[in-house]
Amino acid sequence: MSFIALAMLACVDEDPFFDPSADTADHFQEDELQPVESGRRVSQARLRCSTRHVLGLSYQVVGEMRCMDPDSLIELPPGDGIDYVFSSVMPYFAPEAAERLREVAAVQPLEVVSGYRTVIQQHVIAAWYEYGTCTVKDAAEPGTSRHESGRAIDIRNYVEAEDTLGKHGWTPLAGDRGHYDFMAAPD
Numbered sequence: 001m002s003f004i005a006l007a008m009l010a011c012v013d014e015d016p017f018f019d020p021s022a023d024t025a026d027h028f029q030e031d032e033l034q035p036v037e038s039g040r041r042v043s044q045a046r047l048r049c050s051t052r053h054v055l056g057l058s059y060q061v062v063g064e065m066r067c068m069d070p071d072s073l074i075e076l077p078p079g080d081g082i083d084y085v086f087s088s089v090m091p092y093f094a095p096e097a098a099e100r101l102r103e104v105a106a107v108q109p110l111e112v113v114s115g116y117r118t119v120i121q122q123h124v125i126a127a128w129y130e131y132g133t134c135t136v137k138d139a140a141e142p143g144t145s146r147h148e149s150g151r152a153i154d155i156r157n158y159v160e161a162e163d164t165l166g167k168h169g170w171t172p173l174a175g176d177r178g179h180y181d182f183m184a185a186p187d
Contacts, residue, residue, distance in 0.1 A: 075091050092150055
């Protein structure tokens with residue numbers, strides 16, 4: 001147990017994602033806020049549904065994970081047929097899953113809506129589901145989502161990409177259009 005604590009402390013100073021001088025306003029876009037209306041209460045004003053609001057903390061978690069096990073997740077930057085639709089999509093995947101996504105994207109461009117999620121992001125999504133907000137139709141319990149393993153993806157252009165994804169080891173999840181799992185990657 002003390003080894004884990006020391007390993008985590010060793011990673012803190014090397015966190016490439018934390019910039020204390022960064023302007024947190026960069027995490028929000030003007031169109032995320034609802035227009036102000038006279039007579040509304042603060043509790044009635046909501047931000048649009050996005051895990052962007054926990055992105056800084058999520059990147060810190062990924063930094064720690066990669067510090068303790070550099071091969072656990074690899075970055076798959078946008079480009080070469082991979083387009084991350086939202087700025088809140090974290091570009092990380094299990095190594096073999098990332099390689100297969102590159103192969104798919106070389107044949108069929110992908111519009112990625114969601115890829116890797118931290119348990120923090122999954123808590124947010126599960127809460128939206130539990131309270132019936134944000135049009136979330138289903139959500140795995142935090143700690144059980146396939147997205148948390150880096151072996152799941154949600155894509156917008158799933159109709160065009162389905163055959164190519166299947167040929168490269170990605171399996172659609174029944175009842176969740178656009179969700180694919182790469183089950184060949186080891187746990």
